[in-house]
């Protein structure tokens with residue numbers, strides 16, 4: 001599948017379901033990201049692959065002048081609705097990390113949590129990130145590692161997918177690859193961290209993700225007779241690998257990447 005064909009699908013897949021319920025399981029990552037950027041009043045902040053606005057809302061509340069872009073129109077609609085309910089001024093736009101509609105050096109801060117990694121042309125996204133951040137500007141990215149909890153969850157899902165993706169999002173969770181992509185343009189700091197999700201049991205994990213996480217929901221809906229096989233594989237995976245003290249405790253390792261534009 002070409003990058004363009006994948007992105008056309010992804011703009012629908014990610015918008016399938018109330019993603020904000022999943023964003024709530026990433027609160028620790030969102031809070032850390034905003035804290036690391038220490039926004040000053042009026043700084044121009046771009047959140048890439050913003051989803052339903054978890055970072056954009058926090059950045060705007062901290063006084064930044066925020067733009068959020070995402071490939072999925074349905075998620076941008078939800079983000080706009082949330083901003084208006086919260087009285088926040090945020091410029092949300094449907095857009096693609098690989099081809100940004102902004103001038104060179106037009107942001108003081110750019111961020112993406114579990115987001116830019118899903119745009120398939122990694123070089124293009126890295127180039128665009130470097131292009132739109134001004135010299136001296138800062139970036140913060142949180143990217144799941146390939147062998148961490150999210151990487152392993154995607155490997156569990158892979159046998160049910162019709163075709164493998166044309167590039168692996170989890171390459172953005174390898175420090176060497178991140179340095180190749182961004183090291184010329186940014187002074188980088190890369191730390192490995194863990195965000196742990198605790199759920200009552202494997203079935204509760206399935207109910208949340210199969211109703212609200214676009215990639216899982218869309219896959220389940222595509223499987224017809226094999227849906228129950230996928231459901232069983234999901235529950236078994238979490239019960240066998242992550243059961244602790246009567247609950248599911250799922251550590252999700254990620255890279256917290258911060259950088260300053262040279």
Ligand SMILES: C[S@@+](CC[C@H](N)C(=O)[O-])C[C@H]1O[C@@H](n2cnc3c(N)ncnc32)[C@H](O)[C@@H]1O
Pocket residue numbers: 007010011014015023026048049050051052053054055069070071072075095096097098112113114115116118119120
């Ligand atoms: C796991 S969600 C993360 C959303 C948000 N950053 C958060 O932390 O809650 C991944 C997001 O990446 C977006 N996305 C995927 N490919 C993209 C692309 N090429 N350009 C912009 N957004 C993209 C999806 O639409 C989805 O909202």
